[in-house]
Each structure stands twice: as structure tokens, then as C-alpha cells.
Amino acid sequence: MIRLRNVCKSYPSGDTELRVLKEVSLDVSEGEFVSIMGPSGSGKSTLMHIIGCLDVPTSGSYQFRNQHVGELSPVELARLRNQEIGFVFQNFHLLPRMSALRNVELPLVYAGERKDVRRARAMRLLSEVGLADRMHHLPNELSGGQKQRVAIARALANQPSLLLADEPTGALDTATGKDIMTLFQKLNENGMTIILITHDPHVASYATRVIRIVDGQIVDDQGRAGA
Ligand SMILES: Nc1ncnc2c1ncn2[C@@H]1O[C@H](COP(=O)(O)OP(=O)(O)O)[C@@H](O)[C@H]1O
Ligand SMILES: [Mg+2]
Numbered sequence: 594m595i596r597l598r599n600v601c602k603s604y605p606s607g608d609t610e611l612r613v614l615k616e617v618s619l620d621v622s623e624g625e626f627v628s629i630m631g632p633s634g635s636g637k638s639t640l641m642h643i644i645g646c647l648d649v650p651t652s653g654s655y656q657f658r659n660q661h662v663g664e665l666s667p668v669e670l671a672r673l674r675n676q677e678i679g680f681v682f683q684n685f686h687l688l689p690r691m692s693a694l695r696n697v698e699l700p701l702v703y704a705g706e707r708k709d710v711r712r713a714r715a716m717r718l719l720s721e722v723g724l725a726d727r728m729h730h731l732p733n734e735l736s737g738g739q740k741q742r743v744a745i746a747r748a749l750a751n752q753p754s755l756l757l758a759d760e761p762t763g764a765l766d767t768a769t770g771k772d773i774m775t776l777f778q779k780l781n782e783n784g785m786t787i788i789l790i791t792h793d794p795h796v797a798s799y800a801t802r803v804i805r806i807v808d809g810q811i812v813d814d815q816g817r818a819g820a
Pocket of ligand 2: 639
């Protein structure tokens, strides 16, 4: 599904450049559940932004489902990002004035789905993440774990083939974090490909494969499919 080859990412920094990713090569197959671990500043989020087509490598190549991402037009890229990839963030990124239901419906509005289709799908997804009785609440009426469930339902709205999560339990207490990881595990068992960034070894242990990144390079890769 994902094929990165010799991916580098640099940012200009004064007279030199800051090399954030250094020759990263990585394959992820359909159906995998991968955790990415590494110290703060090691390049994890940068790598995830490239995988999620939110950013582009400085050099190297990226293929997503056999498409060369670097050769797509902006419109094709936006389509790929919206239709194929769901994102979950540490701080949920919910719109505060919209109910849980409307937050989950929003990507479907952008995708041009009809109102009855959007409503039905958002209700089904919120039920699947255990929030059938909280659909009409605003984010500030929900606990952290409930907010993250809404965010996960929203990430699934366009039926993506890949779910990316950057420190999804980072703002949650340990018990709530476990509940969220159990939900990711269930989604993976139902076929979703998941790549998740975490600091926490216990969180990482829910994945079937753990990649460690230090100073912009993959230093360890345990549990790779076929390895
Ligand atoms: N847009 C940017 N411009 C300049 N430097 C950046 C930018 N994004 C990230 N960096 C730098 O790249 C390094 C890696 O960042 P990041 O990928 O966010 O690390 P992590 O998620 O592992 O903590 C950091 O030193 C960060 O300051
Ligand atoms: Mg980060």
C-alpha cells in the first residue's frame, strides 16, 4: 500500500539546512497496524505528514497504492487525501460549535454526499465508536475519550483505506487511552490499515509492528509483514 524510497526532508535553517528525515525507506501492506516510536523531534510527525500527503519529500519517492504521489496534480492529491486517508490528532481538532454528529458529517459535506446519506453514515459511525447516545452533544460536553471517538468516527467518514493517528492518546489518561487503543485494534481486525505515532511503549504494543525512528532514520522495525 505504502512504498517510501530514500525519502529525505530538509528545512532551510540559516545558512545550512535542517535534515529532518534521512533516506527513509518503508513499506506498509494493506491491513497492517504499525506504531511509530521515537524521541521528540526525531521526525515522526514529518514522516506521517508525508505518508498522509499533507507534505512532500525534499527527495526520494513515495508510492501510495501504486500511484506516484509526486506526480499527482494538486486536485488529484487533494482527492487522494480526502478519499483514501483519515487523520486523528492528539488534540482531537473538533469544531467547537458543532455537535458530534455534525463534526462527523463535515467531511461528507465536502465530499458532496447527500444529506440523508451523510446523516445515516455519521450516525452509524458514532454508534460503532460507542457514542450513539452522545451524537447531539457539543465537544465541550464530552470527555477527552469521547472527543477522540468522535474524531475517529470523523476520520472514517469517507471510508478511507488508511488511518493515520499522531499521538492519539497523548491527551488522555491511561485507562481512556487503553479504551481508544482497543477501538483502533477492533478497526484493524475489521481490515483497516493503521499507522499510529506514540511515545508510550504500552500504546505501541497494540500494533502488530513497531518502527523506531531516531534522528530522522528508521533504526528498528519489528513485526514487519513477511519478515
Ligand atoms: N515546517 C517546519 N519548518 C522547520 N522545521 C520543522 C518544520 N516541521 C518540523 N520541523 C523540525 O523538524 C524536526 C522534527 O519534527 P517532527 O517531525 O515534528 O518531530 P516529532 O514528531 O518526532 O517530534 C524538529 O526539529 C522540528 O523542529
Ligand atoms: Mg510529532
